[in-house]
Amino acid sequence: MKQYLGEMEASTGIANLKDKIPIIEANGSDVKSMSKAFQNANLVMNCIGPYSLLGEPVVKACIDSKSIQCNYNAAAARNQVYVVGSCGFDSIPADIGTQYLKQKFPGHLHQVEHLLELWYNERNRFSYATWIALIEGYKHAPQLKRIRKELFSPTSSVYKPYTWIVPQKRSSFKRSSRGYIVPFPGSDRSVVKRTQLHRYSVFNELPTQLEAYYCIRDLKTVLRYAAMGFNLSTFTKYEFTERLLRKYGDFFSLGTFEKGKMPDRQMLLENQFKLTLLGRGWPKKIADSDKSVSNMTQQSAVIIRGGDGAYIETATIAINTALVLLEEIYRQQKNTTLPYGVITPGSIIPPEALVNRLNREGRVVVDFVENYQGE
Template structure:
């Protein structure tokens, strides 16, 4: 039986889902061969999503098909996945709502893409569904939004541009707001709360996976204090708490075990606008960490996101003016060896003698860059089957898209991948 839709946007009525629908509408206005639909649990809200998207884009989307599906109704998810080649899952937090959709996709032959930044969910799905996805020939690819395509594909870009064997990378993320300010939506805040509260789950998951250590050189990324200043990016920085490091490390494992490529070591940091801002952020972070450990504290955090985040997160999310004026950049500082050693498991005996600085930049991260990344990843799945891994599985963006044109596609859609410096290490 022919699958009626190339793409189905599940959770189209959500804050991020609305922007995904608008971006897909613009794309399909240029390529009418793509067949797509939107899905969710409320017909009225789905129709309103299309009405809003029509108004924003100027493209008539009123006739886009609608599928009724609910994460609490597995059969409805099964029916949705039977109709889709690729499901774009925008329903988070994924730790609460993600697994039934992954299950339906794997059992009904649909590829699944999400934009989760939740390591426990991402690695949990790998543990539960990787083998079944392989047997079904289905790709389940998490973190296909701002978390973590810029980091994962940026690391691959930096490695590919390095003249020699790249040993390690440190990434520094900068978020820039326009004159209207910026912010994030409640769903992201909620994911962070429960991710922090259940961080020990990740340790248990990784023990269950029983992964063998990857070969590592004795030359590791520099040890940084929690708060440190980096001269290459001219700013203070703290460890980045998202899924980037988890995702990049999973990609490195896949590329070593499947492609026999040398694994690199990776650390992720977040750039601060100034020392005073950093100290204020650390104050709010301490309160967040304390409250997230207790159920009553989590209730407070969820009820008053604007207060406890210092105005960064809210139930309403950022306005379109705030989104339009915002941008991001991620700087990759790498070191390695000018001499190449063909055996990926053989370690260099010399010290790193070459460095590289690369950068990935783009428009506002959560609601402009994320839809671009998600949709372009889906198009690669549909159009570049010969460049994908031979079998399916629960994989990272870098594992699936390293040999595809995804980076070129992203650059054609307002993102930039650039080598800033490549030189001998002094």
């Protein structure tokens, strides 16, 4: 940690970080050790990973010490703790961006199309820990699918059922002027759905739908990602082949990940992302009884731009989310009856507060376009 703080001094120009920031040691596999470390904390940012392997003890420790944990989920309501998951690049831009679009939309926002575009230096390599996290994600995908099916079932005990006026259709593959559009495999779609159904169940706020897509600019990259996805989905089914994935990630990821090599920071600074949240719905003048697909004519968008989404802006987003979360927790404890427990960012964080903070800092910029004319 002292070595890391030293590196931060060099990259930020802030002197004596090693002396200014106290270091509290705890055993990451020992709940009691971490509970003791967290006992005076108001908020804990869980940056541990892969989460499915190492995250649970941190959650338990946070609940025991009654601090806020800014990462995944746990049963926390009985101890009056908020556990807020998906607070990095997955899935703050999609979740808070959708809520911001909903807040600014001049009418009834009914559906959102999420399109992520990335520009990055292909010579750079991602952290091998990210490859291991991908393996864990694909390995537990069937279990996650069952959980989501139960969670979003019309008979779910968690959310009130809702019937969409115009159900949103999902495309599997399409061409556009931007490139090849494919379904985005991350958690954005599920997180946004949880937020929308939570706010409908608790606040009776009309929900919106979201379908998430990723834009890939050339066919070669489409095929490379398809091959990597095939390797992950196939080889994580069996213990022996999973060991091959872990040992020979350079080969099975087609060179995207390289063991023993960290991403080059200078190359990371060249990376950029753009997330377009295209919203469609009805203008204010349309009565609920008259709403149909033919008069769903209002089209607005939220456009979010930033640098490297995988590492640098994930930290930017997570830290700013944590600061807004702290402020909002104390405000809501006094003014609302929002239940404690496992919630998504959009369930508790006011979108404008986080958007304003990000725009002031300037690394991640969020814009609203009332009458969007793009694709």
